[in-house]
Amino acid sequence: xxxxxxxxxxxxxxxxxxxxxxxxxxxxxxxxxxxxxxxxxxxxxxxxxxxxxxxxxxxxxxxxxxxxxxxxxxxxxxxxxxxxxxxxxxxxxxxxxxxxxxxxxxxxxxxxxxxxxxxxxxxxxxxxxxxxxxxxxxxxxxxxxxxxxxxxxxxxxxxxxxxxxxxxxxxxxxxxxxxxxxxxxxxxxxxxxxxxxxxxxxxxxxxxxxxxxxxxxxxxxxxxxxxxxxxxxxxxxxxxxxxxxxxxxxxxxxxxxxxxxxxxxxxxxxxxxxxxxxxxxxxxxxxxxxxxxxxxxxxxxxxxxxxxxxxxxxxxxxxxxxxxxxxxxxxxxxxxxxxxxxxxxxxxxxxxxxxxxxxxxxxxxxxxxxxxxxxxxxxxxxxxxxxxxxxxxxxxxxxxxxxxx
Numbered sequence: 001x002x003x004x005x006x007x008x009x010x011x012x013x014x015x016x017x018x019x020x021x022x023x024x025x026x027x028x029x030x031x032x033x034x035x036x037x038x039x040x041x042x043x044x045x046x047x048x049x050x051x052x053x054x055x056x057x058x059x060x061x062x063x064x065x066x067x068x069x070x071x072x073x074x075x076x077x078x079x080x081x082x083x084x085x086x087x088x089x090x091x092x093x094x095x096x097x098x099x100x101x102x103x104x105x106x107x108x109x110x111x112x113x114x115x116x117x118x119x120x121x122x123x124x125x126x127x128x129x130x131x132x133x134x135x136x137x138x139x140x141x142x143x144x145x146x147x148x149x150x151x152x153x154x155x156x157x158x159x160x161x162x163x164x165x166x167x168x169x170x171x172x173x174x175x176x177x178x179x180x181x182x183x184x185x186x187x188x189x190x191x192x193x194x195x196x197x198x199x200x201x202x203x204x205x206x207x208x209x210x211x212x213x214x215x216x217x218x219x220x221x222x223x224x225x226x227x228x229x230x231x232x233x234x235x236x237x238x239x240x241x242x243x244x245x246x247x248x249x250x251x252x253x254x255x256x257x258x259x260x261x262x263x264x265x266x267x268x269x270x271x272x273x274x275x276x277x278x279x280x281x282x283x284x285x286x287x288x289x290x291x292x293x294x295x296x297x298x299x300x301x302x303x304x305x306x307x308x309x310x311x312x313x314x315x316x317x318x319x320x321x322x323x324x325x326x327x328x329x330x331x332x333x334x335x336x337x338x339x340x341x342x343x344x345x346x347x348x349x350x351x352x353x354x355x356x357x358x359x360x361x362x363x364x365x366x367x368x369x370x371x372x373x374x375x376x377x378x379x380x381x382x383x384x385x386x387x388x389x390x391x392x393x394x395x396x397x398x399x400x401x402x403x404x405x
Contacts, residue, residue: 046148055138074276085170146195154217177205179202225321243355259282295387298385300369323341336355354367
């Protein structure tokens with residue numbers, strides 16, 4: 001049975017239609033508003049408050065903490081400075097992805113590790129022989145994501161200090177009123193944004209402080225439906241939708257290497273001196289010319305889609321929520337599947353994340369996507385485009401908001 005997060009006393013009264021989803025054993029709001037599009041607009045035009053507490057969270061510390069991190073993740077932990085955060089994957093011995101998440105270096109030998117799926121047993125298995133402590137702080141630590149073009153204004157109002165100099169994927173401790181928090185310039189929306197980490201005992205106080213500080217900037221809570229659209233626009237993958245953990249794969253096709261999952265492939269560092277789990281398998285894969293499939297972004301053409309509906313005497317009707325239902329994609333033959341599809345309100349296009357045969361993954365490749373109208377299957381033409389679909393300068397810039405679109 002799912003339970004509320006530490007913010008539930010504030011989120012529950014706002015979720016008047018009881019639109020909840022299960023997320024790692026917690027209740028996560030699908031939408032607070034009559035339409036999640038209002039919440040999406042807050043992410044893209046103002047500021048949104050998103051409860052991301054259901055993420056699994058671990059504190060890794062001790063003399064061999066860096067050795068453990070380096071043993072598990074595909075990136076080079078020795079290059080991760082205190083005050084910085086990595087997005088990374090970790091693999092099994094066959095080079096198949098176990099999970100993806102973030103690793104923040106809090107102190108020289110102290111890391112905060114977040115994951116979409118439970119990874120405590122995996123970390124402990126790989127910590128054998130090391131002098132390291134792994135603490136599951138998933139319940140003790142809660143987190144709110146403040147996302148959107150005005151998120152910096154909200155954070156500055158709440159902390160009464162400037163955040164313009166904090167770089168993308170940077171982090172530092174801060175004070176909000178009497179609350180000690182840790183702030184990272186990270187998020188799952190592909191926009192300017194921050195994640196605020198706090199002791200769960202002070203979660204309500206943090207919520208109230210951010211809502212008060214954000215009242216002048218149009219802040220509003222946002223649920224999973226709005227977040228889903230934003231993360232697809234940002235080209236960000238979701239476990240059990242765009243890929244499966246190898247631990248849950250029933251057949252080889254259901255497991256993935258980092259090189260089959262877009263940006264995760266760029267975060268495999270063969271130059272690091274440490275031997276990491278799955279390294280040799282990934283080197284063999286690259287030696288064979290790379291993976292047999294790759295993650296791509298697709299833009300679907302509107303006119304053929306409109307014609308499908310017109311042939312049925314219908315006006316084109318697109319679901320306001322993103323689709324997580326996989327559908328076949330073709331280049332003459334079936335070459336893969338689209339895993340996440342959505343209408344992008346910002347780009348005014350239908351976009352999708354798809355896993356396709358590597359020889360069909362080049363930019364500009366024409367690919368057909370299955371589309372169903374009135375229970376009749378058809379195909380819509382699409383084009384492989386660069387990810388992310390939406391990539392505003394403000395996401396990574398340290399320039400003042402007024403100077404950056």
